Amino acid sequence: MMMHRRALAAVSSLFFVAFAATQASAADVNIYTSRQPDLIQPVLDAFTKETGLSTATIFIDKGLEERIKAEGANSPADLIMTVDIGRLDAAKQAGVVQPVDSEVLATNIPEKFRDREKDWFALTxxxxxxxxxxxxxxxxxxxxxxxxxxxxxxxxxxxxxxxxxxxxxxxxxxxxxxxxxxxxxxxxxxxxxxxxxxxxxxxxxxxxxxxxxxxxxxxxxxxxxxxxxxxxxxxxxxxxxxxxxxxxxxxxxxxVNVSGVSLAKNAPHAENAIRLMEFLSGDEAQKIYAELNYEYPVEPGIETSELVKSFxxxxxxxxxxxxxxxxxxxxxxxxxxxxxxxxxxx
Missing domain, CATH: 3.40.190.10 (Periplasmic binding protein-like II)
Structure with missing residues (x-):
C-alpha cells in the first residue's frame, strides 16, 4: 500500500509538471512565483499592454527551487518571483537562476537592492x-x-x-x-x-x-x-x-525585507523575461506596486501611497x-x- 501511494504521488507530481509546462508554453514569459497572483497581476497586465507579450504564472508556495530542479533543462520557468531575501538567496544557492547584466536594472535599482553577482534583483x-x-x-x-x-x-x-x-x-x-x-x-x-x-x-x-x-x-x-x-x-x-x-x-x-525577481537558469524565453524584469523596475510598475500593493518602491523618486505615508x-x-x-x-x-x-x- 505504501509503495502504491508513493507511485501515485510520483505520477501526480509528474502530471503537474507536464500540465504546468503545457499551460505555460503558450505564454511569452513564464513565471514561477510564491507571491499571491492577485498581488502581481496588475503589473503583469501593464507589461502586456505596453509590450504585447503575454505572461503565465504558476503559484508555488513551497518547494519552488525543488520543482525547477526536477524539471531540469526542460523547465518552462523564465522568471522566479518571490518574497524575502532568504527565498531569493535560496534560489541562488540551489543553482536554479542565472545572472543578468542589464543597464536598465542597474540604473533603476539601487546597489543595496541588487545581488553582487547579479543573480537577483529586489523590486519592492x-x-x-x-x-x-x-x-x-x-x-x-x-x-x-x-x-x-x-x-x-x-x-x-x-x-x-x-x-x-x-x-x-x-x-x-x-x-x-x-x-x-x-x-x-x-x-x-x-x-x-x-x-x-x-x-x-x-x-x-x-x-x-x-x-x-x-x-x-x-x-x-x-x-x-x-x-x-x-x-x-x-x-x-x-x-x-x-x-x-x-x-x-x-x-x-x-x-526592511524585499520582494524580488531572478532569471531562471534554463529560461526558454530569456530575452522576453529580461524585458519583464526591466519593466518591473521602471516607473509604471513601481507606481502600481506603491498604489495597489501598499509596498515601498525600490526605484528612487517613486512615492508611496497616501495610506502608507500615514504610517x-x-x-x-x-x-x-x-x-x-x-x-x-x-x-x-x-x-x-x-x-x-x-x-x-x-
Missing part, C-alpha cells in the same frame, strides 16, 4: 513593524529590543517564529547584536506572547481587534490591504483597530541583504532552541 521593500492597539497602547516610539521587555508580558502576538518574515528579522538582530543577544531577545519575545504563534500577519491585527493581545509584529503592506479590503470588509475593522509604530535598532533604523516616515536599516541572508540558518536554530512556537513558558 516592506518594513517589519509593530501593530499597536489604538485603544490600549499609547506609544509612538519603540525599539525592537523593547519588545522583549517584561512590561509587554502577555500582550504580544506573532505568527510562527519560523516564518520567513520573522526569521529575516531575527537574522538582522543577530547581525546587529550577535547570537547570544539574539537568543536572549527571542526568549524574551516568547515569554511576552499572549498565546502560541499562529496565523498570518492579518490574523495578528485581528487578535488585537478581538482584545487577545495589544501589540504584534507585522509587515506594513498588510495594513493597506486590510484597510481597503472590499471582499472581506471585516478586515477594515482589524486595520482600524491598530496603529503602525516603526520599531528601530540602536541605529534608529527599521528592518509615518520609514528610515530603512542600512544592513545589507546579504548580511541578513547569512544569518538566517542561525536565526532558525534559535527559534527551535528556545521553543518559540511552543508559546510563553514563564
Amino acid at each position: 521593500t516592506r518594513a517589519r513593524v509593530v501593530y499597536a492597539s489604538r485603544d490600549r497602547v499609547d506609544v509612538d516610539q519603540i525599539s525592537y529590543k523593547e519588545l522583549a521587555d517584561p512590561k509587554w508580558k502577555g500582550r504580544l502576538c506573532t505568527r510562527s517564529g519560523q516564518h520567513q518574515y520573522n526569521i529575516a528579522l531575527i537574522a538582522a538582530y543577530i547581525a546587529h547584536y550577535g547570537e547570544d543577544a539574539a537568543r536572549e531577545w527571542v526568549t524574551g519575545l516568547r515569554d511576552n506572547l499572549a498565546r502560541r504563534p499562529e496565523g498570518g500577519d492579518r490574523e495578528q491585527a485581528k487578535a488585537i481587534y478581538a482584545g487577545e493581545c495589544d501589540i504584534a509584529l507585522g509587515n506594513t503592506y498588510y495594513v493597506g490591504k486590510m484597510a481597503t479590503d472590499e471582499r472581506e470588509p471585516e478586515q477594515k475593522e482589524w486595520a482600524a483597530a491598530i496603529r503602525v509604530v516603526m520599531p528601530t535598532f540602536d541605529n534608529g533604523l527599521t528592518h 509615518g516616515e520609514l528610515k530603512p536599516d542600512t544592513l545589507s541583504l546579504d548580511d541578513i541572508a547569512r544569518h538566517r540558518a542561525k536565526a532558525s536554530e534559535i527559534v527551535d532552541e528556545v521553543d518559540y512556537d511552543g508559546g510563553p513558558q514563564s
Whole structure:
C-alpha cells in the first residue's frame, strides 16, 4: 500500500509538471512565483499592454527551487518571483537562476537592492513593524529590543517564529547584536506572547481587534490591504483597530525585507523575461506596486501611497541583504532552541 501511494504521488507530481509546462508554453514569459497572483497581476497586465507579450504564472508556495530542479533543462520557468531575501538567496544557492547584466536594472535599482553577482534583483521593500492597539497602547516610539521587555508580558502576538518574515528579522538582530543577544531577545519575545504563534500577519491585527493581545509584529503592506479590503470588509475593522509604530535598532533604523525577481537558469524565453524584469523596475510598475500593493518602491523618486505615508516616515536599516541572508540558518536554530512556537513558558 505504501509503495502504491508513493507511485501515485510520483505520477501526480509528474502530471503537474507536464500540465504546468503545457499551460505555460503558450505564454511569452513564464513565471514561477510564491507571491499571491492577485498581488502581481496588475503589473503583469501593464507589461502586456505596453509590450504585447503575454505572461503565465504558476503559484508555488513551497518547494519552488525543488520543482525547477526536477524539471531540469526542460523547465518552462523564465522568471522566479518571490518574497524575502532568504527565498531569493535560496534560489541562488540551489543553482536554479542565472545572472543578468542589464543597464536598465542597474540604473533603476539601487546597489543595496541588487545581488553582487547579479543573480537577483529586489523590486519592492516592506518594513517589519509593530501593530499597536489604538485603544490600549499609547506609544509612538519603540525599539525592537523593547519588545522583549517584561512590561509587554502577555500582550504580544506573532505568527510562527519560523516564518520567513520573522526569521529575516531575527537574522538582522543577530547581525546587529550577535547570537547570544539574539537568543536572549527571542526568549524574551516568547515569554511576552499572549498565546502560541499562529496565523498570518492579518490574523495578528485581528487578535488585537478581538482584545487577545495589544501589540504584534507585522509587515506594513498588510495594513493597506486590510484597510481597503472590499471582499472581506471585516478586515477594515482589524486595520482600524491598530496603529503602525516603526520599531528601530540602536541605529534608529527599521528592518526592511524585499520582494524580488531572478532569471531562471534554463529560461526558454530569456530575452522576453529580461524585458519583464526591466519593466518591473521602471516607473509604471513601481507606481502600481506603491498604489495597489501598499509596498515601498525600490526605484528612487517613486512615492508611496497616501495610506502608507500615514504610517509615518520609514528610515530603512542600512544592513545589507546579504548580511541578513547569512544569518538566517542561525536565526532558525534559535527559534527551535528556545521553543518559540511552543508559546510563553514563564
